[in-house]
Amino acid sequence: MNSAKPTVFVVDDDGAICQSLCLLIQDIGLDVRTFDGARPFLDHYDPSQPGCLVLDVRMSGMSGIELQARLNELSIDIPTIIITGHGDVPMAVETMKAGAVDFIEKPFRDQVLLDSVQRAVEMDRRIRATKEHTRGFQSRMEGLTRRECQVMDLLVLGKPSKAIAYELQISQKTVDFHRTNILNKAGVSSVVELVRLAHAARSTWGNAGLAQ
Incomplete structure (x- = not known):
């Protein structure tokens, strides 16, 4: 900055x-x-x-x-x-x-x-x-895999692991595994913080600015 x-x-x-x-x-x-x-x-x-x-x-x-x-x-x-x-x-x-x-x-x-x-x-x-701050988050999100991006998008919408598993046709255990990886890559400790940063990034840069 x-x-x-x-x-x-x-x-x-x-x-x-x-x-x-x-x-x-x-x-x-x-x-x-x-x-x-x-x-x-x-x-x-x-x-x-x-x-x-x-x-x-x-x-x-x-x-x-x-x-x-x-x-x-x-x-x-x-x-x-x-x-x-x-x-x-x-x-x-x-x-x-x-x-x-x-x-x-x-x-x-x-x-x-x-x-x-x-x-x-x-x-x-x-x-x-x-x-x-959101630029740093955006940069870290570029390291997500395609599946992790899908899981993150649904997490940001507030969907629980069970609903995400059903929508993506994967096990809840797999969803939890991806969620842990997403939080680690984002450098946050909770889904609440992830959601806050994701919304801030989209507000600042637009949807195109995040990994999809």
Whole structure:
């Protein structure tokens, strides 16, 4: 996992606001990069860099909402804080549905933004840690045999050994043998933990990301 210091990316076509936000956020010890529009941000942003995005809605060229949509298309889930001087309820709803973690109207108190930035940075840290954990699980699952994959899929659905044996037309003893191998390969001690990791992996990477 990228252990680089988090960076707050500020995207606003008002240079004075960019500078003001940069100085404010740097005061709490975070790195800041500013961009005067959505397209320059897209051209330079590296998704492996931890941090969050502070984004103005109304900008020339690509709007903040359009940038959100583009990030979603690219499957980039950087925590995003929307700031705007022209906020209304429908706009807030639209940005939150698109994945924004906060919606702040200008003018705002400095501490309101700083608290939101710190929450967003922590959210990004948790997201990246979860992805790293599930990536390791995914890698271990690539070592399963075809039969073990079949047994695991049914275990994840909550089916008991007896039902799995019946569905796969094998003995319950064989199911138990495969279950033990699956747990060992997954590096977990219980089916409950296996189910939790499997669901987390599928949520993060999709079904195609797991051994089938």
